[in-house]
Amino acid sequence: xxxxxxxxxxxxxxxxxxxxxxxxxxxxxxxxxxxxxxxxxxxxxxxxxxxxxxxxxxxxxxxxxxxxxxxxxxxxxxxxxxxxxxxxxxxxxxxxxxxxxxxxxxxxxxxxxxxxxxxxxxxxxxxxxxxxxxxxxxxxxxxxxxxxxxxxxxxxxxxxxxxxxxxxxxxxxxxxxxxxxxxxxxxxxxxxxxxxxxxxxxxxxxxxxxxxxxxxxxxxxxxxxxxxxxxxxxxxxxxxxxxxxxxxxxxxxxxxxxxxxxxxxxxxxxxxxxxxxxxxxxxxxxxxxxxxxxxxxxxxxxxxxxxxxxxxxxxxxxxxxxxxxxxxxxxxxxxxxxxxxxxxxxxxxxxxxxxxxxxxxxxxxxxxxxxxxxxxxxxxxxxxxxxxxxxxxxxxxxxxxxxxxxxxxxxxxxxxxxxxxxxxxxxxxxxxxxxxxxxxxxxxxxxxxxxxxxxxxxxxxxxxxxxxxxxxxxxxxxx
Amino acid sequence: xxxxxxxxxxxxxxxxxxxxxxxxxxxxxxxxxxxxxxxxxxxxxxxxxxxxxxxxxxxxxxxxxxxxxxxxxxxxxxxxxxxxxxxxxxxxxxxxxxxxxxxxxxxxxxxxxxxxxxxxxxxxxxxxxxxxxxxxxxxxxxxxxxxxxxxxxxxxxxxxxxxxxxxxxxxxxxxxxxxxxxxxxxxxxxxxxxxxxxxxxxxxxxxxxxxxxxxxxxxxxxxxxxxxxxxxxxxxxxxxxxxxxxxxxxxxxxxxxxxxxxxxxxxxxxxxxxxxxxxxxxxxxxxxxxxxxxxxxxxxxxxxxxxxxxxxxxxxxxxxxxxxx
Numbered sequence: 089x090x091x092x093x094x095x096x097x098x099x100x101x102x103x104x105x106x107x108x109x110x111x112x113x114x115x116x117x118x119x120x121x122x123x124x125x126x127x128x129x130x131x132x133x134x135x136x137x138x139x140x141x142x143x144x145x146x147x148x149x150x151x152x153x154x155x156x157x158x159x160x161x162x163x164x165x166x167x168x169x170x171x172x173x174x175x176x177x178x179x180x181x182x183x184x185x186x187x188x189x190x191x192x193x194x195x196x197x198x199x200x201x202x203x204x205x206x207x208x209x210x211x212x213x214x215x216x217x218x219x220x221x222x223x224x225x226x227x228x229x230x231x232x233x234x235x236x237x238x239x240x241x242x243x244x245x246x247x248x249x250x251x252x253x254x255x256x257x258x259x260x261x262x263x264x265x266x267x268x269x270x271x272x273x274x275x276x277x278x279x280x281x282x283x284x285x286x287x288x289x290x291x292x293x294x295x296x297x298x299x300x301x302x303x304x305x306x307x308x309x310x311x312x313x314x315x316x317x318x319x320x321x322x323x324x325x326x327x328x329x330x331x332x333x334x335x336x337x338x339x340x341x342x343x344x345x346x347x348x349x350x351x352x353x354x355x356x357x358x359x360x361x362x363x364x365x366x367x368x369x370x371x372x373x374x375x376x377x378x379x380x381x382x383x384x385x386x387x388x389x390x391x392x393x394x395x396x397x398x399x400x401x402x403x404x405x406x407x408x409x410x411x412x413x414x415x416x417x418x419x420x421x422x423x424x425x426x427x428x429x430x431x432x433x434x435x436x437x438x439x440x441x442x443x444x445x446x447x448x449x450x451x452x453x454x455x456x457x458x459x460x461x462x463x464x465x466x467x468x469x470x471x472x473x474x475x476x477x478x479x480x481x482x483x484x485x486x487x488x489x490x491x492x493x494x495x496x497x498x499x500x501x502x503x504x505x506x507x508x509x510x511x512x513x514x515x516x517x518x519x520x521x522x523x524x525x526x527x528x529x530x531x532x533x534x535x536x537x538x539x540x541x542x543x544x545x546x547x548x549x550x551x552x553x554x555x556x557x558x559x560x561x562x563x564x565x566x567x
Numbered sequence: 568x569x570x571x572x573x574x575x576x577x578x579x580x581x582x583x584x585x586x587x588x589x590x591x592x593x594x595x596x597x598x599x600x601x602x603x604x605x606x607x608x609x610x611x612x613x614x615x616x617x618x619x620x621x622x623x624x625x626x627x628x629x630x631x632x633x634x635x636x637x638x639x640x641x642x643x644x645x646x647x648x649x650x651x652x653x654x655x656x657x658x659x660x661x662x663x664x665x666x667x668x669x670x671x672x673x674x675x676x677x678x679x680x681x682x683x684x685x686x687x688x689x690x691x692x693x694x695x696x697x698x699x700x701x702x703x704x705x706x707x708x709x710x711x712x713x714x715x716x717x718x719x720x721x722x723x724x725x726x727x728x729x730x731x732x733x734x735x736x737x738x739x740x741x742x743x744x745x746x747x748x749x750x751x752x753x754x755x756x757x758x759x760x761x762x763x764x765x766x767x768x769x770x771x772x773x774x775x776x777x778x779x780x781x782x783x784x785x786x787x788x789x790x791x792x793x794x795x796x797x798x799x800x801x802x803x804x805x806x807x808x809x810x811x812x813x814x815x816x817x818x819x820x821x822x823x824x825x826x827x828x829x830x831x832x833x834x835x836x837x838x839x840x841x842x843x844x845x846x847x848x849x850x851x852x853x854x855x856x857x858x859x860x861x862x863x864x865x866x867x868x869x870x871x872x873x874x875x876x877x878x879x880x881x882x883x884x885x886x887x888x889x890x891x892x
Binding site: 370373374375376377378379381382383385386387389390393394396397480484487488491492493494503507511514515524528531532535536539540543 | 581589597598603827837853855857863864867
């Protein structure tokens with residue numbers, strides 16, 4: 089039975105908006121020009137490729153359903169469906185999800201990380217590292233075969249990755265060759281040397297690196313816990329992949345939820361002026377003056393009290409956790425719209441005095457029409473830059489907030505909850521480092537890609553940067 | 568000048584009233600004291616008497632806004648709004664859930680918070696401005712390029728990583744400083760070294776990049792070209808002209824946080840076991856001690872407004888063109 093959680097609905101709404109915006113931009117040359125500049129940026133396109141991989145995982149993880157229970161006698165629920173909510177990603181990663189061990193095990197290990205007392209056949213007891221139930225379970229003799237098996241699987245994964253990367257590159261080159269009417273080799277050379285408008289070489293290189301990393305991991309994950317297991321024996325790779333969706337949801341839904349307020353209030357305040365302006369300014373100064381962590385803490389505590397005192401609102405634990413995630417997004421949105429609102433107000437104040445707005449006024453266009461048709465399109469670049477710049481900060485904020493205890497529900501898998509549960513593991517003897525490192529590494533790659541992409545977008549859309557570029561070109565020509 | 572300050576202080580009053588109303592709504596209207604009591608005492612098996620007792624102990628058993636049963640002025644003053652919210656204006660914070668006086672606790676914890684926040688702030692500002700100047704001096708070279716790459720990488724790393732990693736490496740592996748804790752007097756240095764260092768390092772990435780942009784914007788201006796045309800050395804141009812003018816946008820960001828240094832850093836203090844206001848806030852959040860959170864929200868906004876005022880005043884110091892009226 090498919091289930092659409094609140095955040096799922098918003099994620100798909102966002103995807104629909106993005107596709108719609110894509111069509112809108114595609115038909116307008118002046119908007120397309122800026123996006124072409126984004127496409128020229130190698131760092132931007134490489135990071136976009138990485139982001140796309142993350143987004144694909146996140147979208148797969150947003151297709152939720154409740155699995156039908158097999159007709160086991162004695163296990164009946166109200167409607168024949170389990171109360172556990174799963175996603176398409178869970179189904180894909182079924183072996184990882186269900187392959188839990190007893191407790192910690194190191195990456196690619198065949199034995200548990202803690203000694204256990206085992207009874208020998210002769211009745212005596214001894215303390216050994218027991219074999220894992222899933223990691224390396226296929227090996228007859230782990231001491232001998234482990235190295236060979238890992239190497240074989242890595243090579244196999246790498247070979248598949250190279251094959252996949254080459255196939256994809258070939259498809260791209262073939263398509264480009266047909267389009268440009270060039271020979272295969274000439275096309276390849278053009279792409280490789282970066283002589284194309286769109287930074288195809290960056291995309292292909294990033295994709296190849298991604299595949300070379302993912303290939304061995306996928307191939308090894310069939311027999312081992314590639315990143316080890318955590319305290320309760322869950323596969324760390326599975327946890328990190330599940331965390332991606334939470335990070336993406338917080339980074340995007342938060343901005344989505346605050347955009348309407350920030351845009352509408354900012355433009356109205358700037359265009360109308362007078363007491364409306366005073367009121368809106370008062371509103372955002374007040375909100376701004378509360379330190380955001382404390383405002384978030386206060387709001388999250390309140391939401392938590394509301395959720396905890398009304399357990400009857402939610403059918404499943406996943407829905408409750410989802411409600412808390414959504415609430416967190418909305419709260420973060422409430423605390424973060426003020427900056428964008430102030431920017432838009434200032435820009436509208438400037439635009440309001442320009443001739444084309446005065447012309448519209450002279451034609452008798454209504455205020456709402458001027459704001460919607462004339463001012464809004466001309467401040468959209470600020471909105472876009474704010475959206476992409478906010479994303480990485482929000483992903484980082486989630487981890488901190490979850491650590492403080494005012495982030496997502498503890499049952500929601502996220503980078504923050506992973507770090508929070510793993511933070512004492514470095515103090516253990518021997519040290520358990522893999523879950524912390526895995527969480528930090530994935531978060532780092534996601535945030536770095538987002539930062540690089542947002543830089544590319546800002547460089548392409550910010551008129552101040554664009555002005556500098558024009559000046560530079562003029563200087564070059566003069567020289 | 569004085570008139571300006573007084574007017575700004577008067578402007579602060581409606582904002583503080585707004586903050587107060589907002590927190591009041593959040594803490595007492597959205598969730599009633601009954602909800603809070605049930606939360607504190609456990610959701611299940613809670614008797615109405617226990618809730619009444621909990622509320623009476625903390626003074627939550629009065630009406631929200633208007634007390635019809637009281638006499639005279641008591642109709643207004645013997646309410647939750649007056650006792651819990653209005654009294655914040657005279658910095659009367661009442662008692663925390665564990666019965667301790669919040670005002671006393673805040674005064675005690677201010678010292679350790681400042682002992683970390685002030686050195687971290689000054690050192691951080693110095694380090695990031697130096698780095699940014701260095702990158703601006705070597706602009707459009709490989710040093711600049713890789714410096715910016717480093718900055719972007721450093722700002723993509725979670726602050727939790729700096730703290731956890733630093734603590735692990737410096738305290739656990741190298742045994743240079745204690746892992747956590749705090750002591751008064753001169754002994755505090757040992758405990759403060761690592762937290763200060765980590766907060767500086769964690770801030771380098773984004774601040775350096777931001778300051779570098781500011782410097783580069785200034786370097787492109789005409790007066791800089793004039794200064795070079797006069798034959799000044801690049802160093803003199805950078806320090807005497809660019810740095811001075813770039814201080815205006817840098818100050819906007821820096822001065823506003825000075826008063827907030829009192830609040831301490833939530834993460835650093837809780838990781839290093841420093842008994843400051845940051846860890847106080849975290850403990851209160853975890854214990855769901857609403858009285859403390861409410862007090863901290865109020866203090867935070869007072870300090871923020873003070874920061875805005877300080878920013879405006881500092882403009883007159885660094886930019887003679889700005890006149891406050």
